[in-house]
Structure formats: structure tokens, C-alpha cells
Amino acid sequence: MTYKAPVDDMAFLLKNVFDVQQQFKDIEVFEDFDYDLYEAVLEEGAKFAENVLYPLNRDGDEEGCQQDGDRVITPKGFKEAYQQFCEGGWQGINGSPEYGGQGLPKALHVLVEEMLYAANTSFTLYPSLTAGACAAIAAHASDELKQTYLENMQSGVWSGAMCLTEPHSGSDLGILKTKAEPTDNGEFKISGTKIFITGGEHDLTDNIVHLVLARLPDAPAGPRGISLFLVPKVLVNEDGSLGERNGVSCGSIEHKMGIKGSATCVMNFDDATGYIIGEPNKGLACMFTMMNKERLSIALQGTGLAEVSYQVARQYAEERIQGRSIREGKKGAAILEHADVRRMLLTMRATNEVNRALSVLLAMNIDLEEHSTDESVKSQASKMVALLTPIAKAFFTDTGYENCNHGIQVLGGHGYIREWGVEQFARDARIAQIYEGTNGIQAQDLVVRKVCADQGAVLFDLFEQISQTIAGTNAEFKAFADQLTIDLAKVKDLSQTIIKQSQENAFAAQGGAVEYLNAVAYVIGGWLWLKQLNVSDVLTDLQKQRKLAACQFFYDHLMPRIDSYVASISKGYLSTFELSDELI
Known part of the structure; x- marks a missing residue:
């Protein structure tokens, strides 16, 4: 079974659905780019994903990463593929041209990244973390650090990693214990242990640039006392060459359910030399620049794995003969004719294609936020990015895992065994619901910080965009517009309900946060399907x-989930919250 990157659909989104060239007409850094270039990049990205990365995927899963002392060895073929990746300029595709990047729009980059995750998620996590580290350094580091590190990172010569989690501290970063002691020369000595560090040690590059959260000696308690430090695996000499090994080592690698070709490390920092990024005690804000980019990247992991799972399941369903055909003149039936198989395949495609559309919308707003010179456009885009990021991260990865399970089910017994590969897609997809902030945390972020904090102002701006699309819908698709009007009204009312519940008891209201995020996501999905049909x-x-078949299925069989969310949230979670612990 093969993977074929959906280039035509991706080009359709860029050019026709969102017309990104028109959206970016006033952005100087994009003025030399056009749709011919975007399509050429998509075509080349597809070739690399299909022909280089996908053939390594299953073997990489079976071999995994191996530890040899301080060294971590990636699966066979990864180093050669990484060299091709860097030579093709893929690491810096969205990076700043000032430091050797290509400066292409994020709206294009997310589509390339989806292909890479579909073809080989474990491999793609290495450059993904590097891109996130580059974003944080570019946004917050001193000019000296930028000059020293960014060009080699954006070219892929060096890689990056994000070091947050500690053995006693998962999502509650306020209780981390890693220490940073200042020295007389303005550097810092970093000591502590971090766990679950993706790409913390590997053999793809000679240097790994760790972004580490730590506490200064006089730091206030809690999250307000966290600073961010750049800690290289190998120190860099004044002339830019690599010098002595820093006090950074890999204590062990995790043995995981999936993403086995990705090195997930326990990292020890023993008086390691580090350099502060941003202001003291303001590190969490700096790290969130990287974290939010990674949340979008991990959302794409969900979409990519769901897409390749759909493609394999669709090919299998067409070839597998099972049972009697209901079609005249046919003796045996491909299972593609079976009603339940059709339900699963359409569920997969209907959500995959709408998630892809939302990723472009979100990325387009990132481009406007970062590059527009119109302050009102910049401000509105920033608010939309903040609103849509937790929705994308949670919804793409939840539906991604659901769709990978559908892929296993379509293949039946063959889905459960290794030879067909779909069981790996599900194992690789499962972590995406957990890391970069669990999906429950994403939902709480949406409810508490993005909806209730401003009484739904930004959300209702988005709802107004949906209403405008409804008003301008072609007569051919009026039935969809009418149904979306009804569901939009339900979610508007539900938003007021969740705001009211939060005012009465904020903790209890969070019980409905996941359901609320899904309700919002489905109405956004209905909108993006309508935009595509138009x-x-x-x-x-x-x-x-x-497109019409997938949209019809989405409206008929997936958007009705909104009704169940409305019913559940309307009951409230206060009684559940008030139960004694013994009753849970």
C-alpha cells in the first residue's frame, strides 16, 4: 500500500478557497511568490515524502532508536534522509531569510509538514522541534545568539530541542526545579533533569541546541519565576566552529507505544553553560512562542497520520473481496460496498479535508500576525491565532486518532497485524493527544483564556465571518447554508452557557470544556466545507x-454531534465537581 500526497487538494485550498496571494498582497516579504512556486514546492515536498520518508517508516518503527552510552542512534536510513532533507532546503522553508531561511508563508509550510508527518512521523519530529526552537530564538534572543545559532539551525546543520518537563512536573511548569546559576561573564550554569525530550540526543547533527526552562537563585515562586536558556550540546567557539562538549547528556531513552524512530530522552544538565533568552523570570512567555508553533505542528501530525491511514484503508477496501455484492452482475463484493466501511471511510475523509482547510486558515493568520504592517490586521490575526490554536491541536489529534482506529477497523484482522502498517499509524497518533499540552488542557485554555476572558468577543468575530459566508453561499448549496445557520445559533447559545457556568464556578465549568471545543470545531468545520463548495x-x-459527498456526510452524520454536546454541557458539571473523591 502506498501514500500519495494530496497535492491537488492542497493547491485548491491555497489558491481557490483562501486565495492566499490576495490575502498577502500587502506583505512585502511574500511579493515575489506566486501560485506556480507554491505548487512546485508542494510537488517537490510530495516526492520527498512519498519516495524517501515513507519507505523508511515501518523499518524505523521496528528498529527504533538505540542508546550507546551518551549516543543515541537513529534507525537505518534516517541520517541519509535527513541529509537529503537539509540539502533540499526543507528545514528553513518558513525561516527568516536574514539567517538563511527561505521565508515562504506558513500557509504553505503547514501543507508540506502534513505530508512529512503522513509519510514518517518519527522522522518529522526532529525538524519540527528545530523549527520551533528557531522561532523562539528569532523572536526573543539577543542579536549575538541569533547570529551564532540561527543560520546553522535553519539549514539543518544543527538541530533544536525543547526542555520543559521534569520527573515531578508535567504540565505544571511552575514547580520545576532546574537551576540556573549566573557567572561573572554573563553566562549561566544550568543543572537539573528533564524528561520526555523529543530529539534531546541523536546522531543526525553534530550539535543540538536545547531551550531549557530553569530558575534563577532569586526567582519568585511559581510560573512567574521561570527563565529560558539556550544550552548547546557542544559549545560554539568565537569563530563559529564547534568546541568543547557542554555538560549535557542523555541519561536514557524512553521505550514507547509509538513514534519509536523519534528519540525521546531523559536529559541531564550538569553545570552546563547556558545563555539567557529574553528577560529574567519571563521565560514562559518566550517558550510559548515555540510551544504554540509546536501545537500547530502536532495538530498536523494528527491530520497526516489520519490521511495516510485513510489512503491505505481506501485502497484495501477496494481490493478486498468479502461477501455478496448488491450490484447486478457481480458475484463478489469489495468491502468498499459495505455500508459500515463506507461510514468509516467517509468519516475519515470528511474530517481530514476540513482539518487541512483549518490548518491553512490558522497558518494564514500566523503569516498576517508576523508580517502585516497594518496594525489592525496584525492585531486581529493575533487574536485569531490564539483562538484557533488550541482548537486545531485538540480536534486534529482527537479526530486523527479516531480515524487511525477506523483504518484498523476497515482492514479487520489485517489491520491488527504489523504487515499492513495501519496499527503503527494508530500507535504513532496516540501521543499527539498528550504532548505539547494534553487535549484537556487545550480545551480548558479555549474556555478560560480564549472565550470567557473576553466574554467571547474574538469567537463571535469568527462567528460573524461564518455568517458572511452563509449569506454569500451559492444557491446550489443553500441547504447546507440553512443547516449551518441552525448549528451556528446552537453554538452561539452554548458559548453563552459556558461563559455563565464559568462565572458561577470556573472549575466545574471546565468539565464541559472538551465537549465545548468539539462543538466549536464542528461548526467551524461546517463553515470550511461550505467555503470549499462555494x-x-x-x-x-x-x-x-x-467534495460534495464528503460535505454531505459531514453535515448529516458528524455535525449532529453538536446536539449531544449541547445536551451534556447544559446539564452542567457542578454536581460532578462537588462529589467527594471516594465517589469518583
Whole structure:
């Protein structure tokens, strides 16, 4: 079974659904880019994903990473693939041209990243963490640190890692214990242990640049006393060459359910030399620059794995003969004819394609936030990025794992064994619901910080965009617009309900946060399907009919989930919250 990157659908989103060239017409750094270039990048990205990364995926899972003393050895073929990745300029595709990056829009980058995750998630995590580290350094580090590290990182010569979690401290970063002692020369000595560090040690690059959260001696307690430090695996000489090994070592690697070709490390920092990024005690804000980029990246992990799972399941369903055909003249039936198989495949495709659309919308707003010179556009885009990021991270990875399980189910017994590969997709997808902030935390972030904090102001701005699309819908699709109007009203009312519940008891209201995030996501999904249909005349007849079929299924069988969320949230979670611990 093969993976084929959905380049046509991706190009359709960029050019027709969102018309990113028009959206970016006033952005100087994008003025030399056009759709021909974007499509060429997508085509080349597809070739690399399909022909280089996908053939390594299963073997990489079976071999995994191996530890040899302080060294971690990646699976066979990863180093050679990484060299090709760097030579192709893929690491710096979205990076700053000032430091050797290509400066292409994030709206394009997310589509390339989806392909890479679909083809080989374990491999893709290495450059993903490097890109996030580059973003944090570019946004907050001193010019000296930028000059020393960014060009080699954006070219892939060096890589990056994010060091937050400690053995006693998961999502509660306020209680971390790693220490940073200042020295007389302005450097710091970092000591502590971090766990679950993706790409903390590996053999793909000669240097790994760790971004480490730690506490200064006089730091206030809690999250307000956290600083961010750049701690290289190998110290860099004044001339830019590599010098002595720093006090950074890998204590062990985790043995995991999935992503086995990705090195997940316990990292020890023993008086390691570090350099502060940003202001003292303001490290959490700096790290969130990286964290939010990683949350979008991990969302794409969910979409990519769900897409490859769909493709394998769809190919299998067409070839597997089982049972009697209901079609005249056919003796045996491909299981593609079976009603339940169709339900699963359409569930997969309907969510995959709408999640891909939302990733472009979110990325387009990131581009506007970072590059627009119009302050009102910049401000509105920033608010939309903050609103949509937790929705994308949680919804893409929840539906991604759901869809990978559908892939196993379509293949039946063959899905449960290793030879067909779909069981690996599910194992690789499962972690995405956990790391970079669990999906429950994403939902709480949406409810507490993004909706209740401003009484739903930004959310209702988004709802107004949905209403405008409804008002401008082609007559051919009026039935969808009418249904979306009804569901939008339900989610508007639900938003007021969750705001009211939060005012009465904020902790109890968080019990409905996951359901609320999903309700919002489904109404956004209905909107993005409608936007696609409204411009579907540019597609071939078959492509348009496939879009229409997936949209119909989404409206008929997935959006009704909103009703169950409304019913559940309306009951409230106060009684559950008030139960004694013995009754839970």
C-alpha cells in the first residue's frame, strides 16, 4: 500500500478557497511568490515524502532508536534522509531569510509538514522541534545568539530541542526545579533533569541546541519565576566552529507505544553553560512562542497520520473481496460496498479535508500576525491565532486518532497485524493527544483564556465571518447554508452557557470544556466545507462530486454531534465537581 500526497487538494485550498496571494498582497516579504512556486514546492515536498520518508517508516518503527552510552542512534536510513532533507532546503522553508531561511508563508509550510508527518512521523519530529526552537530564538534572543545559532539551525546543520518537563512536573511548569546559576561573564550554569525530550540526543547533527526552562537563585515562586536558556550540546567557539562538549547528556531513552524512530530522552544538565533568552523570570512567555508553533505542528501530525491511514484503508477496501455484492452482475463484493466501511471511510475523509482547510486558515493568520504592517490586521490575526490554536491541536489529534482506529477497523484482522502498517499509524497518533499540552488542557485554555476572558468577543468575530459566508453561499448549496445557520445559533447559545457556568464556578465549568471545543470545531468545520463548495466549480466533475459527498456526510452524520454536546454541557458539571473523591 502506498501514500500519495494530496497535492491537488492542497493547491485548491491555497489558491481557490483562501486565495492566499490576495490575502498577502500587502506583505512585502511574500511579493515575489506566486501560485506556480507554491505548487512546485508542494510537488517537490510530495516526492520527498512519498519516495524517501515513507519507505523508511515501518523499518524505523521496528528498529527504533538505540542508546550507546551518551549516543543515541537513529534507525537505518534516517541520517541519509535527513541529509537529503537539509540539502533540499526543507528545514528553513518558513525561516527568516536574514539567517538563511527561505521565508515562504506558513500557509504553505503547514501543507508540506502534513505530508512529512503522513509519510514518517518519527522522522518529522526532529525538524519540527528545530523549527520551533528557531522561532523562539528569532523572536526573543539577543542579536549575538541569533547570529551564532540561527543560520546553522535553519539549514539543518544543527538541530533544536525543547526542555520543559521534569520527573515531578508535567504540565505544571511552575514547580520545576532546574537551576540556573549566573557567572561573572554573563553566562549561566544550568543543572537539573528533564524528561520526555523529543530529539534531546541523536546522531543526525553534530550539535543540538536545547531551550531549557530553569530558575534563577532569586526567582519568585511559581510560573512567574521561570527563565529560558539556550544550552548547546557542544559549545560554539568565537569563530563559529564547534568546541568543547557542554555538560549535557542523555541519561536514557524512553521505550514507547509509538513514534519509536523519534528519540525521546531523559536529559541531564550538569553545570552546563547556558545563555539567557529574553528577560529574567519571563521565560514562559518566550517558550510559548515555540510551544504554540509546536501545537500547530502536532495538530498536523494528527491530520497526516489520519490521511495516510485513510489512503491505505481506501485502497484495501477496494481490493478486498468479502461477501455478496448488491450490484447486478457481480458475484463478489469489495468491502468498499459495505455500508459500515463506507461510514468509516467517509468519516475519515470528511474530517481530514476540513482539518487541512483549518490548518491553512490558522497558518494564514500566523503569516498576517508576523508580517502585516497594518496594525489592525496584525492585531486581529493575533487574536485569531490564539483562538484557533488550541482548537486545531485538540480536534486534529482527537479526530486523527479516531480515524487511525477506523483504518484498523476497515482492514479487520489485517489491520491488527504489523504487515499492513495501519496499527503503527494508530500507535504513532496516540501521543499527539498528550504532548505539547494534553487535549484537556487545550480545551480548558479555549474556555478560560480564549472565550470567557473576553466574554467571547474574538469567537463571535469568527462567528460573524461564518455568517458572511452563509449569506454569500451559492444557491446550489443553500441547504447546507440553512443547516449551518441552525448549528451556528446552537453554538452561539452554548458559548453563552459556558461563559455563565464559568462565572458561577470556573472549575466545574471546565468539565464541559472538551465537549465545548468539539462543538466549536464542528461548526467551524461546517463553515470550511461550505467555503470549499462555494468555489468547487474550478474542480473537475469527479473532484467536485467527491467534495460534495464528503460535505454531505459531514453535515448529516458528524455535525449532529453538536446536539449531544449541547445536551451534556447544559446539564452542567457542578454536581460532578462537588462529589467527594471516594465517589469518583
